[in-house]
Amino acid sequence: MRPDPWIWLTVPLSLLLALLVELLPFPQPLAQLQPPWLLLVVLYWSILQPAILGMAGAWLMGLVLDTIQPSFLGTHAALFTLVVTPVLALQRLLRTLPVAQQALWIAGLVFLYEVGELLLGGQLTAGRVTAHDFLPVISTLIIWPLLRVLLHRCERCLG
Amino acid sequence: MAHLFRKGHPGPVWLAVLLLASLGLYLADARLHLLDHVRGWLMAGTEPIQRLAALPTQLWRSAAEAMRSRAAMQDELARLSQENLLLKAQMQTFWAMQEENRRLRNLLRAVQPLEQDLLLAESIPVKGDARRRMILINRGSRDGIFVGQAVLAAEGLLGQVVHVGPRTAEVLLLTDDMHAVPVRIARTGQRAIAQGTGESGRMDVLHLPNNADVREGDLLVTSGLGGTFPAGYPVASVSVIEQTQSGVFASISARPLAPVDDVREVILVWMRNASSMDIPTHAP
Numbered sequence: 001m002r003p004d005p006w007i008w009l010t011v012p013l014s015l016l017l018a019l020l021v022e023l024l025p026f027p028q029p030l031a032q033l034q035p036p037w038l039l040l041v042v043l044y045w046s047i048l049q050p051a052i053l054g055m056a057g058a059w060l061m062g063l064v065l066d067t068i069q070p071s072f073l074g075t076h077a078a079l080f081t082l083v084v085t086p087v088l089a090l091q092r093l094l095r096t097l098p099v100a101q102q103a104l105w106i107a108g109l110v111f112l113y114e115v116g117e118l119l120l121g122g123q124l125t126a127g128r129v130t131a132h133d134f135l136p137v138i139s140t141l142i143i144w145p146l147l148r149v150l151l152h153r154c155e156r157c158l159g
Numbered sequence: 160m161a162h163l164f165r166k167g168h169p170g171p172v173w174l175a176v177l178l179l180a181s182l183g184l185y186l187a188d189a190r191l192h193l194l195d196h197v198r199g200w201l202m203a204g205t206e207p208i209q210r211l212a213a214l215p216t217q218l219w220r221s222a223a224e225a226m227r228s229r230a231a232m233q234d235e236l237a238r239l240s241q242e243n244l245l246l247k248a249q250m251q252t253f254w255a256m257q258e259e260n261r262r263l264r265n266l267l268r269a270v271q272p273l274e275q276d277l278l279l280a281e282s283i284p285v286k287g288d289a290r291r292r293m294i295l296i297n298r299g300s301r302d303g304i305f306v307g308q309a310v311l312a313a314e315g316l317l318g319q320v321v322h323v324g325p326r327t328a329e330v331l332l333l334t335d336d337m338h339a340v341p342v343r344i345a346r347t348g349q350r351a352i353a354q355g356t357g358e359s360g361r362m363d364v365l366h367l368p369n370n371a372d373v374r375e376g377d378l379l380v381t382s383g384l385g386g387t388f389p390a391g392y393p394v395a396s397v398s399v400i401e402q403t404q405s406g407v408f409a410s411i412s413a414r415p416l417a418p419v420d421d422v423r424e425v426i427l428v429w430m431r432n433a434s435s436m437d438i439p440t441h442a443p
Binding site for chain 2: 016019020022023024025026031032034055056059062063064067068069070071072073074075077078081082085117118121122123126128133
């Protein structure tokens with residue numbers, strides 16, 4: 001399974017787009033539902049083309065998010081690395097799973113990511129956590145199948 | 160760079176290296192504050208993406224502006240010119256009062272108030288962390304913006320600058336739960352701390368005892384203690400007062416005056432010693 005050269009264009013482009021969507025200021029009820037777009041795209045490529053991004057790529061993307069969001073440097077970088085590690089280890093299994101099961105796996109990882117974000121942001125220890133903080137987990141369940149189809153199309157029409 | 164990491168299975172060694180690198184960055188940034196310059200460069204790198212992401216909102220706003228009717232514009236123009244006239248009339252007495260204040264302080268050999276420079280900036284409409292109350296503004300270190308600088312809205316205090324890039328800066332709003340302002344009650348002069356709660360319309364007023372003289376609607380202004388914020392700017396008005404049965408301190412909430420949810424334009428403040436020669440060198 002050797003990735004074709006077009007993939008070197010598709011991956012950065014999709015990551016850039018994810019970053020743009022991440023930054024769009026949606027109105028309030030929608031903003032709370034926003035899944036972690038960049039993480040989802042990173043996870044997609046980790047499952048489908050694990051050789052391209054890898055752990056270091058995920059770390060770098062987390063660092064980009066750290067500079068764009070007002071978090072301390074290194075927090076999202078660590079979280080991205082931690083979330084991508086089990087995906088890379090179980091890549092062969094995840095790749096063959098049906099969409100629904102795959103979405104459940106991804107939503108579980110997004111849950112852990114949100115917990116990590118709350119922990120490192122200090123909200124968990126300050127007791128300022130509400131159910132709203134976990135809405136992205138639910139939206140991930142819905143978005144993941146769509147995102148998978150979309151990115152697969154992109155990969156095909158470019159490749 | 161991906162070629163570097165392609166060989167072999169992504170092993171625990173890489174995980175350890177990357178996590179240690181994250182930890183190092185975190186400690187250097189959060190605990191030692193060594194990375195302010197690095198952060199500036201990184202913000203310069205991500206600025207084009209942020210400007211691009213802000214484009215749809217800005218286009219939408221300017222389209223909405225262009226669609227407004229001529230009558231509505233004329234109404235607004237009339238309202239603004241009236242407001243301008245009133246403000247100018249008020250300013251006439253203000254100059255006289257400032258001069259009088261300076262003279263009286265000189266007589267008392269008291270410390271002169273700090274003078275202030277102001278700069279207008281616009282907010283760049285991008286989404287940050289959903290859990291933080293922050294905005295991005297279109298001025299940075301090239302305009303002399305610095306970390307810790309006070310930021311105002313037309314109605315009152317808005318927050319302070321926390322990160323500075325060359326042409327952008329991040330402002331922590333006073334409703335963020337990591338933000339606190341030293342305030343005093345304008346009516347009585349009693350001092351307290353106004354702490355953000357993370358909710359847009361509510362701040363907690365800390366350290367006021369149960370028997371403190373506070374009423375609903377009391378204006379809280381910056382006390383100037385701590386040196387970050389200039390003294391005397393309005394911050395919030397007291398909205399709810401609850402005497403606690405147990406404990407010494409009352410539980411008081413206040414509503415910020417600045418429109419923290421929809422910030423378009425902000426004002427940055429520089430404080431400088433106007434006439435440092437007037438400050439007495441000896442202790443009274």
